[in-house]
Amino acid sequence: MKLLKVFVVSDSVGETGEQVVKAAITQFRPNFDNTLIRKFPHIEDNDHIEKIVEIAKEQNAIIVFTLVEEKMRQFMINLCHHEQVECIDLIGPMIHLFEQQIGEQPLEEPGLVHKLDDDYFKKIEAVEFAVKYDDGRDPRGLLLADVVLVGVSRTSKTPLSQYLAHKRYKVANVPLVPEVNPPEELFLVDPKKCFGLVISPEKLNVIRKERLIALGLNDDAIYAKQSRIEQEIEHFYNVVERIGCSVIDVTNKAVEETANDIIDRIEQNK
Template sequence: MEKLNVFVVSDSVGETGEQVVKAAVTQFRPNFENTVIRKFPHINNIDHIEKIVELAKIQKAIIIFTLVEEKMRKKMMELCNQSGIVTFDLLGPMIRLFEDQTNQRPLEEPGLVHKLDDEYFKKIEAVEFAVKYDDGRDPRGILLADVVLVGVSRTSKTPLSQYLAHKRYKVANVPIVPEIDPPEELYQVDRKKCFGLVISPEKLNVIRKERLKALGLSDDATYAKQSRIEAELNHFQKIIEQLGCDVIDVTNKAVEETANVIIHKIEQGK
């Protein structure tokens, strides 16, 4: 079996080219027998291309490349043709197709897809974190979080956690209930990361009554009584004074507004 030598040349990390090459090679050599695939990532100047072409000529290699800059693609084709090297441009034809269809010039910026991937995975990680450490279910998350939200029930802790997670902040939230002592971790967290959420008793009364109705329960339960709400808010105030963290009044704020206040404070504190 003749040896197959393939160079994968990229101006980014080279994963796209490598995966396409492997997908094609396995149709002929499922176990990559007598096959060498060598990756050349972050190739960003003509000198690099010249040296790779020289090496490919010596090793009788095929060059598969993913280069977003037109001048780099042209130079690669030119040098390969001059040296009699078999080559294939993976991205060029597709870039030209989209250029024709959109009447736009490509950015020609290497690695954009990986930047998007990084942002995507950070968001997913933050969302999973917010779910795992929602409503104080695991206090260990408090010390791992970028943001810690503290408040009585129905102060938008969970939707706020999810909104911030989509901004790639890892958020843990802790409910404050008079009958239950806050976790010790709450007193150990950096005060700049901790935010108390307060709301007017009247507004909270309305919200809790609506919540009870949605659950098919009577709206005169203790949970929605004014006396209970005031007791919870008084207890919350005592905890917040111990923590010494910022307090945000969410009475008439949308989740987005509260999130923007928190993001601004967090970024200022960095």
């Protein structure tokens, strides 16, 4: 069996070229027997290309490259042709086709797809974090969070956590109830990343009554009584005073508005 050598050359990490090469090779050698794939990532200039072509010629290797800059691609093609080294331009023809089709110039900036991937995975990680540490389920998350929200029931802690998560912030939230002592971790959190959410008793009374009705319950339960709400809010202020964190009145604010307020404060504190 003939030894197959493939050099994957890229101005980024080379993952795209490597996956295409592997997809093609498996049609001949599913187990990659007697096959060598070598990556040359982060190629920045023609000197690097010259050295790679020299090695490829010595080792009788094929060069597969993904270079987004047209001048570098053309240099690679010309040099390989001159040195009689087989090469394949994976991305150039596609960029050229798109350029003709839409009449726009390519950015020629390496690694953009991986920047998008990183951004996507950061968002997913933040969303999963918000779910895991929602409603005070695991106090350990408070010390790992970028943002900590505290407030009484029905102050939009969960939807606000999810909205911030989609902005790549890891958020944990804790409901405050007079009968339950807040977790000790809450008082170890940096006050600058902790935010207390408060709402007017009258507004909260309406929201809680609507919630009870939606659940098929009687709206005169203690949960929605004005005296109970005032007791909870008093407890809330006692806790946030101990924490030393900012308080945001969400009475007439949309979730997006509150989120932007929090983001502005976090960025100012950096």
